[in-house]
Amino acid sequence: MARHAQLELDLQLCFPLYAASRALTKAYQPLLDPFDLTYPQYLTMLALWSSPDDQTVGALGDRLRLDSGTLTPLLKRLETRGLVRRHRDPADERRVLVTVTEAGDALQDDLAHVPGALVDRIGMTLDDGIALRRLLDKLLASLDDGDGLAVGAAS
C-alpha cells in the first residue's frame, strides 16, 4: 500500500488517460500497417488533407500540438516516401510549406475506411463517444490556459 492514499496508481486520472491513449494508438496500427504509416504520420496526413492550402510546419504543429523537433523528422520521412513535399515559403524564408503530393492525396481514399473500422473495433456507443470527446476537450482547454494555443480556431 502506498503511504499516501492519493498516490495509489488506480486513483490517478492521468494513468488511464495515458494507458488509453497508447492502447488506442496501438489499435490503429493494424489498420495503418498496410500503408506503412505510423499513427502520428496518419494524424499528420489528416491535418494536411483537411486544408486546401499548403501548411507551414508551425501551423501543422499548432494543429497537432507537436513541435518541429517531432514534426521535422516525421515530415522528412513522409517526403522520402513521396507523400509530401517541403519547401521554403518565398514570402518568408523562415517558414517551410508542406504540400501533399498526388500520391499523398490518393492515400486519402485508401484510408477512408480507417475511422469506421476503429469505431467498430471500440464498440463504444455514440453517447459515450460524444461524452468522452466533450470531457477531453474540456480537459485540453483547461490545460491550455496560459498557453495561448488556438484550440477551436481552426474548426
Place this chain on the structure above:
Amino acid sequence: MARHAQLELDLQLCFPLYAASRALTKAYQPLLDPFDLTYPQYLTMLALWSSPDDQTVGALGDRLRLDSGTLTPLLKRLETRGLVRRHRDPADERRVLVTVTEAGDALQDDLAHVPGALVDRIGMTLDDGIALRRLLDKLLASLDDGDGLAVGAAS
C-alpha cells in the same frame, strides 16, 4: 477540406485523446522536475509504492501496460539514482524483482502533494473527473478484448 468527411482531424476521437494525454503528462512535469523524475518514472514509482512486496518487471509491466523494452532502461535509470534495486528472483531466475530503496520510499512523502496540485491545475469538477475516468476505463476494457490483460484484477 478532406475528401472524406470521416477523415477530418477534428472528428477523430483518437486525436483529442492523444493530445490530452500528452498535455496532461506535460502538466505534471513542473511538479516532477524538482525531483528529477519523468512522468513515466513517476507512474512506475506509484506502482512500486502501492505494493508491499517486490514486484517483477513483468508484473510492473502488466500494471503499467508497458513492456520490458520500455521498463528495463527506465528501471535501470531509477536504479542508477538509488531509488530502486533490481535483482534476479531466486525462485525463478528468468524474473527480475524490483525493490524500492529507503531513498525511493522517502520520495513518497516528497510527492504526496502532486496529485492534489494537478487536480488544482486542471480545475475539473469531481463529476467530470469521475465520468472521464469511467469512460476511459470503458474504452480501455474494450480495447483489451482479446488481449488477456488483467484489468481490474489488481485492484
Place this chain on the structure above:
DNA sequence: CACAATTCAATCGCGCACAATACAATCACC
C-alpha cells in the same frame, strides 16, 4: 532423463516527443 516448447527479461532498431540550442530571416526601432 532428454529434448522441445514456452516463458521472462534484455537487447536491438526505429520512430516518436520535447526542452534547449543554433542559425537564418524578419521585424521593430532609432
Place this chain on the structure above:
DNA sequence: GGTGATTGTATTGTGCGCGATTGAATTGTG
C-alpha cells in the same frame, strides 16, 4: 540604413514506447 529583438525551423540530446529478436531459465512431454 543599421542594429537589436523576435520569429520559424532545424538540430541536438535525452527519455520513452514498441515490435522483433536473443539468451537463459523453466516447463511440458515422452
